[in-house]
Amino acid sequence: MHDTTPTQQPTETNRIYGGLVSARGLDLDQFESIQTQVHAWTTEAGTGVKFVETRGLPIVDIVLRFKAGTVQDTAHTGLAALTLYMLDEGSQQYTATQQAENLERLGAIVEKQIRLEHATLSLRSLSTQAVLGQALAVFTDLVARPAFPTSALDKIKPQLLQSSASRERHPVLRARSEAFRHLFSGHPYGSPLGNTEQGVTAVTTDDLRTFHQRAYSASNLEMVVVGDLSLAEAQTLSRQISEALPQGWLATDLPTVPAPTRATLHVEQPGASSAVLLALPLNVPANDPQFPALLLASDVLGKGLESRLMVELRQRRGLTYGVHTHVLPLRAGGLFTTEWEVAPAHVQGSQELVVALLRDFIEQGPTPAELRVARKQLEGQLLRSVAQNKRLAALLTEFTHHRQPEDHLNTYIERINRLTPADVRTAMQRHLDLSYTVQVSVGPSVEQQPLPAPHQ
Template sequence: MIERTPQQAAANGNYSGLVSARGVDLDQLEPLRTQVQTWTTKAGTGVKFVEARGLPIVDVVLRFKAGTTQDSLQPGLAALTLYMLDEGSRRYTGAQQAERMERLGAIMEKQIRLEHATLSLRSLSTKTILEPALEVFTDLVAQPAFPAPALEKIKRQLVQHNVSRERRPSLRARSEAFRHLFKGHPYDNPLGSTIQGVDAVSREHLRAFHQRAYSASNLEMVLVGDLALSEAQAIAQQISQALPQGWSAVDLPAVPAATPATINVEQPGASSAVLVALPMNVPANDPEFQALVLASEVLGSGLESRLMVELRQRRGLTYGIYSHASPLSSGGLFTIEWEVAPRYVQATQELVTAVLRDFIEHGPTQAELKLARKQLAGQLLRGIAQNNSLAALLTEITRQNQPEDHLNGYIERIERLSPADIRAIMQRRLDLNYKVLVSVGPRVVQQQLPATDQ
């Protein structure tokens, strides 16, 4: 249930195969053109498809609005439903599913997040391999049996996984920030489950949740690879027709008004995880969101970022410090995260806050902004260099409700943003009066920062 951060930047173009980022001069980067075909199946599934003939591989990604925020009355139901899908269907046992996938060389992955449950299939495009792989994949998604012995096993594993997550200082810090900022909202349980909720889930609950949340009309699908458009359309129709029909998730409520807080969680360890979080109620498809992504690149991405220079290069306090602009459908967070010796928790919190305040007040320099654009362009090129990463990127763009021209116009849009634009948007969208400071680690006497090396 650990969230992977998808590429937030993307650009589209026309490929017979996908391109490599190696040897590309980012100062001379021309707009990329990938032809993305979009349509909606008869069952109501939205589909995006990119034909990529360079390798005999097909990637299929299914993203259902079936995340943990859909089961707030029974925390654990969404996760258990997803994890039980490959434990057996009405046609195959879990062992048979696994054996068939392995024999075909196909790879299936699944992931649960706050707002979505995602399943992906990667297979060779040869019909004698792709067709049986799709058959097993479709069957396990559409016709799960939810066998009782497997349910008890998955329940134990889920509880153990959550206990393990809470022991990891960085994940605990993020969880505490969510619990405070989103108290009373479906976002306030980032683990997605509770022991009581997991214990209460029955096979009947799983079947009912699956019938709703895994409906074709609650699904966005992405296909990338060695397929003609007609073949992609047939695959999309095959999957969507096999699924339950006629249900779509409702929009989540607005997040509560933010309040500031300082949260210190005592936990043994050699270092402390520290986090600064600011509410950022800016949807990813808002024109101002990209300015906040650029700001995050300048502030805490790479060795030359402001925070890395201050904490690592000048003071040797941490191996890395990173900022993120994380959008959600009902709000979002701007976060800064680092690990530090426990005696420097308070001092580094003060230093990071001071750097952030100065950055919001004055904005980036032109040189910093130029470097940030290069970094985002590099992320883009890496994101489209392989079928599966492009599929993940298109899936994220769909989740964000980005406009049709998002990819093609991406580079041009970030080029238009000036330091003054970014400063104005930060001042409008980021308010330090609502910051939440979280630390997780041992309680020790606090010390002043060490002298800088310059």
């Protein structure tokens, strides 16, 4: 017996994904819709909580995100970072060594991270009550009742300054810092490292205690819980953490960002290549209806080997190993950036080429084929995140921080699939203005050369 099903010819999108075509004519690009039940509540102490019950593995992930980022440094620059890094240096109940030994014995993992707008701590533990109860007790004590010993502060201060100095020597990170300093001059966002030597040196343990009592308040916290728990167990857990924290303080909204100005900046630094960054101000919150269209635009431009910029800069001209675009939404502003590394002699030429490609893309928009590939990339990223507890917890934390609606996770794929090339073009033309382009290069100054001719 012979299969008489007509053979489906590979489309452009199929070729990009390796030419996988169903022998039965099925659309292998179709994804199932997401149906994740997210429970939400607010504790009596004012903590907003999101919870997803997953029973596949005996694991619980807890994420605490405080509005305690570097933008809250009102006394000394570096205070927010030092406060976070001092939390696991001993509490009123345990020494730092005891904290570490208890967590290791339980197989629990605590991680922490400082950013402009928030400080985040997370706990991953087995869900069995004997283990989770003990791990949660150590974690809660660490976050809520730190001792802030002077000896530990004296140790961490030089470590923080060394880390910041290392970031400033990294060409790509230095380029990002310079873009922030220019676009957000005079605003809390304008200090991307979050510390200075003068500020870090001046911080005392009393400063840490004062900052902790405010910024690590229960009402200044967003909590996400994902894992092998019932709703009642998650509610009890969130209440225990919330009640243990300081009470009654909430970070105020940040001031409006300054009006953008165009600039071309260069930082002299030796090296075999130059890091180049192009930044555009993007004052669009992540919960804006047009934000998904801007994410799709970013994917078409600079995500993957078949993106427009990668094809032009790498495949056709051999200028770089990689070029990437990013959309960075912030509470009071944001950025649309393009980053690449290139031979120092081709900095100016590559900048002009990228600006020309951006201008054409903003004017013309993506093709239907490009948009289809970008949709599948975003859908795949979301589905991979939903399939793993830790990544789902991180995803829900981001959605909560950006004040996304309750149904955002389950309706996201449907909404991006409704977007057309015209929708993406309209969003770019409304929100991306090349007259405010900030271009930054970090590397050696050399005589500029014409770009190589493109390969056909």
